[in-house]
Amino acid sequence: MISAKLRRAVAVGLMASTALLGSGLAALAQAELVLGVIGNSKDVVQPYSPTTSASAESLYSQLYDNLSAYAPDGAVVMELAESMVPNETLDVWTVHLRPNVMRHDGKPFTADDVIASVKYMMDPENNFILRSQIDFVDPEGIRKVDDLTVEFTLNRPFGLFANAFAEDSLMMRALGEDGEVVGTGPFTLDSFTPGQEARLTRFDDYWGDKPGFEKLRIIGFRDQQAVTNALRGGQIDVAYSVPYTDVPALTADPRLKTVISGNTSYPMLAFRVDTEPFSDPRVNEALKLVVDREQIVNNAFGGYATVGNDFLGNNTGCAAPDIPQRTQDIERAKALLAEAGQSDLSFELVTDGAFAGMMEMAQLYAQQASQAGITVTVRKLDVASFLNRWREWPFLVSFTAGPYEIAATAALLPGQGENATHFDDAEYNELAAKLQVEGDLDKQCELVAQMQAIENERGGHIVPAFPSNITVHRDTVVGLKPDLHGRTPVEYGGVTLNK
């Protein structure tokens, strides 16, 4: 016969075990992945804003989807759209939406949401940078055919319709009955403090590849060092980016893992070609000639990069233009500056250091330029202050993302919101217009090569290197995938947590 004491002990033991097991299972079900990124206090929840940032992009990736998207290998794939079909003259596109896509408020995503999103992002009153990226769309020419079909009548023929809508910033949103912005992405938003923290819960009705964990927290940090320290200390599971030169030290920690992939996103130096003294072609060339690109590859990007040649567009699928690789030539730079009467050139190089390699590249450029008598003062601002005057800075560390046909035209055509260099070159503009309606891949490559050659000669971008994309994460995170568009740290389809 079992004594009362023993029965009581067994009962207590069972209860305790059940409680522990229950809490363990609950913890597993509530497993939370924590992402660290440099925060921007001006971030907003809706996906369209006058400026963008790493923290905003991290959030938008979870809440919203595009009609089309770039796959991790760079190919254009359909997302909320099932197909995009043009007419013969490429000026009318019919978009068929994916059926059974649910919004976060439990309602189906329909053609009305697409029309409302596109019209809202194109409304001149909202002054969104992304508006210029789809300026081929006539807002009045968008027509609902049925709940899952939208017809776009364009204001000019445009062959890269799917590519354009694959741009990360062109996300679709909807308005709930309460007027709140809702998305269709893999997570729903629980709470949001701009620049500091966003808490999200997995959206179980998501149409796509679902994350293997329940909760996501995005923490905003002030700088790269803070993100890296948090990763090392276990405060975060994934770092949006880490300084390239820290990668060897970080990977010496057996608990940290890396995912390395090619990249279409990278920082570059940019100066206003419409402003003295940078508008002088001799100064333009001198500023490019002072760059020791190998040194920037090795010392700013830790060797995880290839040498650039002052044009955008690695990973285009096209061969690089047949132009000489620009190398450091201090004497030539000095001579050009003297000829231009700018031997004592001095300016401020502004950056927010929000992406890996920015601060390092800025510091090395300042040192290299000093060899030619140029005084460069590096000034680091917080993200919001920097982005508020994005198109005003005479000389800045800029950033580009996406394939050439989209990124270059957004950053180099007149009137485009991302054109920080204020580049406006008639020959380049004409080639860009041709590229937008060219369907033949070989001819596209010819046009891209010509455009890149113009950038190299007359553009306001100094592209010293094409860095790889390196994501460092804790070994408890499993399934992060290489991504040509730098989305490794924010794409969680199929990703699991072993905390």
Add this chain to the structure above:
Amino acid sequence: MTTTTDASLELPRPRKARATGLWRLWSSAQVRLGVTMLVGITILVIIAPFLAPHDMAAPVGRPYAPPSPEAWLGTDNLGRDVLSRVMSGGIYLAWMAPASALIAVSLGAAIALIAAYYGGWTDLILMRCMDVLLAFPGILLTLLCVSIFGPAPPLLVTLVVLTLMPGVARVIRGAALPLLRQEYVLWAKTVGTPGRVIITRELLPNVSSPLLVELGLRLSWSVAILSSMSFIGYGIQPPAADWGLMVAENGNGLGIQPYAVLAPILMIVLYTIGGALIAEGSARIIARTEGEA
């Protein structure tokens, strides 16, 4: 015929308390060591541009390279020579820390003596202002001001002064209050000596001893605060070489290239110890002198 005589002229002037001279402080081995350390470091950072083996801003190898004949202390996160940067990295501290300490002690002492001498509302208002500054977290003030105005060295000095000044004022006011009851102060008041003269000629010399202790102490504090500002990214900005900044920049490489972190830390420690030795030595001398008196 009546003769009026100024009675005060007939009063013998009381003997003042003996102020400790600088020569007396120098007799302390601690003070001598502290001064030697500070002066030595200051000379080092001043002549660093002529002695440093490399340009402190130019890469000389790959990032976080270990010590080699080319770079005795290895390289930092950008491949720059750690030794050259350590030698140059105190140039800001060398002037900002003493300037901050000197201004903080001067202003704090001035406020304290005025408050102590005039008393009443003057004392109340001045010391409550000091209390407000004392209660306001210095780090918050720094973050706020640097975010708005940028990390210009004069602003950083001002912030350190605002952080240190209230503490100095509290200490010096405490030291000055007993002096008001001393005969020579009462005598000066009786003969109608203006307040500013009493403050500068009677009170100030007699609080010089605690002032010197405060100066040494606040110098150490200045070094710590300025280095911390650089460490958290609100102080001296890259690519300048600064010890606090070097610690922040190279912290992630500690496991593979510790010299890039340890060398600047050592310099900060030496500079801080130098200030602390001066303060400690001065305090001992003053205590001994007061004991003798």
